[in-house]
Amino acid sequence: MTRTRITVVAAITASLLLGACSVNATDDSATAAGAGGTPIANVVTPDPGGLSRYVSPVALPASTDTRGPDGEKPVWYTQLNLTSAEVQRVKAGNYRAAIVWQEASPFMNALGKGVEQTYKALGIKIVSTTAANFDQTTLANNVRSVLALKPDVIITIAIDPVADVATFKPAVDQGVKLVFASVKPQNYKAGKEYVSLVTYDLSGLGNATADAVGNGLGGKGKIGQIYYDANFYVTNQREKAFEQTLKSKYPGIEVVDRVPMADPAKVEDVAAAMIARHPDIKAIFAPWDTAAEGVVAALRNAGRTDVGVYTIDLGNTNALEMAKGGMIKEMTSTLAVEFGNSLAVAGAYGLLGKKAPPMVIVPAFPVTKDNLAKGWESTFGVSLPTDIAAAGGAGR
The missing domain is CATH 3.40.50.2300 (Response regulator)
Structure with a gap:
């Protein structure tokens, strides 16, 4: 397979696995929320640390056949929680975060909404949000640019798992906590180069x-x-x-x-x-x-x-x-905003030095x-x- 073909495949698959949603947002509230309409309160509930998390509309199975790219066995998002004491420790840290996406889209807006809401509750300042328009070179440039802002954690996604080994190396070398949405660089290991991989079932x-x-x-x-x-x-x-x-x-x-x-x-x-x-x-x-x-x-x-x-x-x-x-x-x-919440909480695990599950998933449900x-x-x-x-x- 040629390099061009690899990049095209990576772009398409990164898009579809993150929800190839053709949502038309028509106002500012819709764009912020990710998909039109007014906020709904009864789909969220406090977790043990007091953070707002989404309620699954279906029962979570005791097990799943889903596995990560390296065979990782996932846990449900409900097992990814901070205690009240840990929330206070994060708030006291004056941490900074950056969001480095592969594209700007309604679905990614929904993920971003989850990250932003959770980090606001945790007192973490988001210093930058970028989108690479599925261009691997742009992604690499965006990573280098946000590193100049000295974030403690980066929420992101790989576009080309092979090329992005080098893309994220500067962040790894600087000790920035990386959390990947669905696609990670090849051979990166949880607990070493990154904190956790979050995706869906x-x-x-x-x-x-x-x-x-x-x-x-x-x-x-x-x-x-x-x-x-x-x-x-x-x-x-x-x-x-x-x-x-x-x-x-x-x-x-x-x-x-x-x-x-x-x-x-x-x-x-x-x-x-x-x-x-x-x-x-x-x-x-x-x-x-x-x-x-x-x-x-x-x-x-x-x-x-x-x-x-x-x-x-x-x-x-x-x-x-x-x-x-x-x-x-x-x-x-799937739970799109909770996907973002879980990414954010995983990042907090990294900031606290708390071992995170290598892979976390949100559930699937029929509509x-x-x-x-x-x-x-x-x-x-x-x-x-x-x-x-x-x-x-x-x-x-």
Whole structure:
């Protein structure tokens, strides 16, 4: 694989694993919150240290098959807490933090909201927030720039796991506490070069989506599956879990066409060819939110509004389609703002010299028309945008 190909794959996968949400924020409060609407209070609760944390809308399984890039076994975000005494120690430290993202997007805004709220509560000053627009050189420059501001902790993400070994070395050498969101540099070790890796329940995303397909089709029927054609642990785990759950729990559902997608820009063509080959399919799995938009376009162009679309990640365009009773039947989501809260708390572990779990995850949960409002609130901490709510998306 060429260097260019590696960078493109890293950019695409970093985007999708962090939630390829096509949310349209239309005002300042929406932008700050990450996704439209007014703040919702009943989705948060105090943790043992008094910090606001998000309540999972589903029961957390006793175990998960999700593993990190080096085989790390994760713990649930609820196990990542500070005591009241530790909160006071952090507040007394006059610490400084920087946020170094790979892109600026509604989903990253939601993560940033979580980091900012938690660090405000901990008395940690955020000295800089940057976005690299998926350019690895820009990311490296941003890391060097924020280091001049002398942060004690950096919340960040790697774009190219190989190249970013060098990108973050200056921070490691300066003793800055690094916390990575989902993607870390290759061969970096928790407790050594960085504090912790925070992401979401990858297997849970696949399991929930498979259950949605099984329930939506009544346990039988023919479906198509579009999968992301890349050797990347995030998408690999999601799709493996989806396939295994379908096979083990819903033997009456047959995947009659499983098609790779290397270029997300061509997903509409992939879907169009699939439904032409198999006009009897009842549903299509799309690997993430914006890919599902292409599938919906292909179905609409073919006049096939009878085919359901199931995907991962919650976004505005598909939420509106769902609210209208359209082709999007289910989107599996996660706690986006809590993702940011957990990143921030992990950083505080590093500042205190407290050993953090190598990998921390937030849960996956299904969002359908029946619970769209609640799913949106749990994901972003705000109410549904008015256009979606008006279209019939008030299900709880």
